Amino acid sequence: MSLPHSPGATTSPLKLQFPQSLATYDDYSAAQRTVDFLSDHEFPVENCMIVGTDLKQLERITGRLTWGRVAAAGIVSGLWFGLFIGIVLSMFSTSGWLGVVISTMLFGALFGLIWSLVGYGATRGQRDFSSVTRVVATKYEVLVEHKVAAQARELLAKLPGALPNPFE
Structure with a gap:
C-alpha cells in the first residue's frame, strides 16, 4: 500500500x-x-x-476512423454528458424531471455529434485511425x-x- x-x-x-x-x-x-x-x-x-x-x-491501433464512426461516437458521448447534466438539473426541478433528463440527453447528443464531426474534419484525414x-x-x-x-x-x-x- x-x-x-x-x-x-x-x-x-x-x-x-x-x-x-x-x-x-x-x-x-x-x-x-x-x-x-x-x-x-x-x-x-x-x-x-x-x-x-x-x-x-x-x-x-484499435480501428479505422470514418465519418460514421466519428458521428456515432460523438452521439454516444453527448448522450452520456446530457444524461449527467439532466440528472443534475432534475435535482433542482420541481416537476417534470423526466422531461429535463430526456431533453438534455437530446441536446447533448446533438452537441456531441456536431463537436466530433467538426473536430474530425479539422484533422483533414491526417489521423484516420483510433488508438490507445x-x-x-x-x-x-x-x-x-x-x-x-x-x-x-x-x-x-x-x-x-x-x-x-x-x-x-
Whole structure:
C-alpha cells in the first residue's frame, strides 16, 4: 500500500538520500518479489524503491476512423454528458424531471455529434485511425539506501534463484 505525500513533510517519500542499485529486472513482478522477500526477512523495506526505467510509449491501433464512426461516437458521448447534466438539473426541478433528463440527453447528443464531426474534419484525414497509448518501463531497478545496501545484498543472495553477489 502506498501512502500519499503530506504537504507538511520536508522530504519526498519518493526519494532516497543516497540510493544504490540492488538489482535490475525485466518485469515488475520480479522486482516486487525481491522487495517482498526482503520484507519477509525483517529488512527495513522503507529504505527500498522500485524504479521503472527505459520507458517506451506503446500505441495500439484499435480501428479505422470514418465519418460514421466519428458521428456515432460523438452521439454516444453527448448522450452520456446530457444524461449527467439532466440528472443534475432534475435535482433542482420541481416537476417534470423526466422531461429535463430526456431533453438534455437530446441536446447533448446533438452537441456531441456536431463537436466530433467538426473536430474530425479539422484533422483533414491526417489521423484516420483510433488508438490507445500507454507508457511502459522495460526494466525495473530495485534501489536501496546506502546504509542498508550490504544487508540487502546479503539477504538477496539467499533468494531462491538469485544470482551470485557481485560485491563479495
